[in-house]
Amino acid sequence: MVPRFRQVSGLLCVLLLAARAWAGDAPAPDSQPPTRAAGNARAVMTREQVVQILDETVDWYRTLGAQQQAATQPSDLLILYGNRQTADKVVRLAFDIARANAELLSSEAELVPRTADAGASPQTLAQMQRQMDQRRQAIQTEMTNLKRTRPANARQRQDVESRLDELQSELDLVNARRNLLLTMTQFVHQSDTNNSSANALKEHIDAVAASIPASSGAPASAAGTPIAGVPATTAQTAAAQKASEAGSTRLGIWDLAGNVLKLSDKLRTIRAVDERTTALQDTFDEIRTVPLERIRELSARGDALAARTEHATGAALRSARDEFDTLAWLFQQTSAILVPLSQQGVLLEQYRHNLRSWREMTENQLRNALELLAIRVVLLLVLLALVFAGAEVWRRAVFRYAQEPRRRYQLLLVRKIVLWSLVVAIIGFTFATELSSILTFAGLLTAGLAVAMQSVLVSIVGYFFLIGKYGIRVGDRIQIGTVTGEVIDLGLVRLHLMELSGQTPQAPTGRVVAFANSIVFQASGGLFKQIPGVQLAWREITLTLPPGSDSTALKERLLAAANSVVADYRDDILRQTQEIQRTATTPIRGDVQAHVQLRFSADQVEALVRYPVHLPHAAEIDERISRELTKVVREAAAARAN
Numbered sequence: 001m002v003p004r005f006r007q008v009s010g011l012l013c014v015l016l017l018a019a020r021a022w023a024g025d026a027p028a029p030d031s032q033p034p035t036r037a038a039g040n041a042r043a044v045m046t047r048e049q050v051v052q053i054l055d056e057t058v059d060w061y062r063t064l065g066a067q068q069q070a071a072t073q074p075s076d077l078l079i080l081y082g083n084r085q086t087a088d089k090v091v092r093l094a095f096d097i098a099r100a101n102a103e104l105l106s107s108e109a110e111l112v113p114r115t116a117d118a119g120a121s122p123q124t125l126a127q128m129q130r131q132m133d134q135r136r137q138a139i140q141t142e143m144t145n146l147k148r149t150r151p152a153n154a155r156q157r158q159d160v161e162s163r164l165d166e167l168q169s170e171l172d173l174v175n176a177r178r179n180l181l182l183t184m185t186q187f188v189h190q191s192d193t194n195n196s197s198a199n200a201l202k203e204h205i206d207a208v209a210a211s212i213p214a215s216s217g218a219p220a221s222a223a224g225t226p227i228a229g230v231p232a233t234t235a236q237t238a239a240a241q242k243a244s245e246a247g248s249t250r251l252g253i254w255d256l257a258g259n260v261l262k263l264s265d266k267l268r269t270i271r272a273v274d275e276r277t278t279a280l281q282d283t284f285d286e287i288r289t290v291p292l293e294r295i296r297e298l299s300a301r302g303d304a305l306a307a308r309t310e311h312a313t314g315a316a317l318r319s320a321r322d323e324f325d326t327l328a329w330l331f332q333q334t335s336a337i338l339v340p341l342s343q344q345g346v347l348l349e350q351y352r353h354n355l356r357s358w359r360e361m362t363e364n365q366l367r368n369a370l371e372l373l374a375i376r377v378v379l380l381l382v383l384l385a386l387v388f389a390g391a392e393v394w395r396r397a398v399f400r401y402a403q404e405p406r407r408r409y410q411l412l413l414v415r416k417i418v419l420w421s422l423v424v425a426i427i428g429f430t431f432a433t434e435l436s437s438i439l440t441f442a443g444l445l446t447a448g449l450a451v452a453m454q455s456v457l458v459s460i461v462g463y464f465f466l467i468g469k470y471g472i473r474v475g476d477r478i479q480i481g482t483v484t485g486e487v488i489d490l491g492l493v494r495l496h497l498m499e500l501s502g503q504t505p506q507a508p509t510g511r512v513v514a515f516a517n518s519i520v521f522q523a524s525g526g527l528f529k530q531i532p533g534v535q536l537a538w539r540e541i542t543l544t545l546p547p548g549s550d551s552t553a554l555k556e557r558l559l560a561a562a563n564s565v566v567a568d569y570r571d572d573i574l575r576q577t578q579e580i581q582r583t584a585t586t587p588i589r590g591d592v593q594a595h596v597q598l599r600f601s602a603d604q605v606e607a608l609v610r611y612p613v614h615l616p617h618a619a620e621i622d623e624r625i626s627r628e629l630t631k632v633v634r635e636a637a638a639a640r641a642n
Helices: 002-023 035-039 047-061 063-070 074-116 122-148 154-195 197-211 234-248 253-308 315-401 405-431 435-452 454-466 517-521 551-567 570-583 615-641
Strands: 477-480 483-490 494-500 508-516 527-529 536-544 595-600 605-614
Touching (some): 047 063, 047 074, 047 197, 047 253, 063 074, 063 253, 074 197, 074 315, 122 154, 253 315, 315 405, 435 454, 454 508, 477 494, 483 508, 536 570, 551 570, 551 595, 551 605, 551 615, 570 605
Antiparallel strands (some): 477 483, 477 527, 536 605, 595 605
């Protein structure tokens, strides 16, 4: 499309130049700008470099979002505010640099077509259009003056009308040529807009600037300009500040460890932003060398031109004036790039200074947090060491001073419970964030466990009742309900009995019976156990006396028979009685003997004989007493029959 456009525009320009030559108003050669300026309007950066610089600057600007998330302390917010102000200025300067460089690119693009085909350049068409406007204005002025004249006679009036007709025809021709120039100018500008990379660059700069509010020079609020993808509100900042202040007063290991991790992340973020800033600063430093050399070159050329034209006259002065104008414009455009680059260097250095201060402050906070965490961990280890040391001393004292196995077992069990309770409490309070939180959590947990494990908890509580002063121990012979057995295991939740036969002598049946420790809280349980060290029991035998016999005499004989058997075991029974008397508060006679009680009814008389037995000899005593009592009753019946 461009070659075709050049052919058409060149043809039209040839026609226009021919028409102007016919009209006698062709432009002079000295009225065009010097073509050597095309080689001087060189841009500092190419279009691709400008786009890359803008993308890199905008990407660096978006690191304010990460800084905003990392800023949790009041001092962090102050540094963040300063960085945001500096970043806004840097972004605005970057867009100023891009626009100035785009102007240079645009000027370079406009000068290139003029050197290729001077007649088809927009500048030539604009100059011709200005000349047409001047000619049109002159004709209209002359026609106005002629209309205002008052001819003295008919001949002068005829001359005026003829001149007006001639001027009107010339005005129509000028208007036609002016319309043709306007059409060509619109066509040239339209084609240049669609195909010029300089204009496309300007549009790209404006599109990027629309997405960054800071590029428009809008003032940033105290809360900060919203960063893309990271909304910043005063409420969120205040909440983060309150959370940080609350976290700084907590001394739990969990919170301290979390604070250390947050500070480490913040430090990594600051270092990453500093690296990005350093890279951007190096990029701008590298770009600054080109416009600086260009300024020096333009200054040298200006001095040389001034020295060369010191004694020049005429056409040489007009050419020097055009070249001076070109140098001044290039110097101004290059300065528009160099000055923002220098300002950016100062701003980025200030930005890095703020980051260094923030990094040093964060490093101090991280160091203090690590020291406090180390102190808490060491304190935890010391407390646990003291608890375990105390538990070891307790264990050795139990083995040294508690000789009874049952008492030793109870003390060791209490030691284990106390040890792990203290360990759990120390760890809980050390890791806890707040005391109220852990107490609430412990209360809810306890309530849930109490509901879910009600039977187990009752059995655990029953265990402590079973091992009390008159509790049971392994080896004891007890009776629970209708089951009699010997205790072979006593656990925290349940106990196990080796079942014994209910007949005398009692012997193991080979079955093991398990009972939950909660049996002690059951009304129908009925747990029976001998006093520790006592093996004395009372037995009863009921006898029917012969009808018509002397019940009083027969009672005396039964009592004598029972006591004669008990007398053989008197020493053992006496010792058991004294043991019971030391344990019980109710006074007991020292001499334990058998008792006989008569029960009278309408048709018979019964004798209830109650006697003590020594359990190791219970079967033998029962057999002898039964035999003796039966003998007495039989003799009484025989005597009654005779």
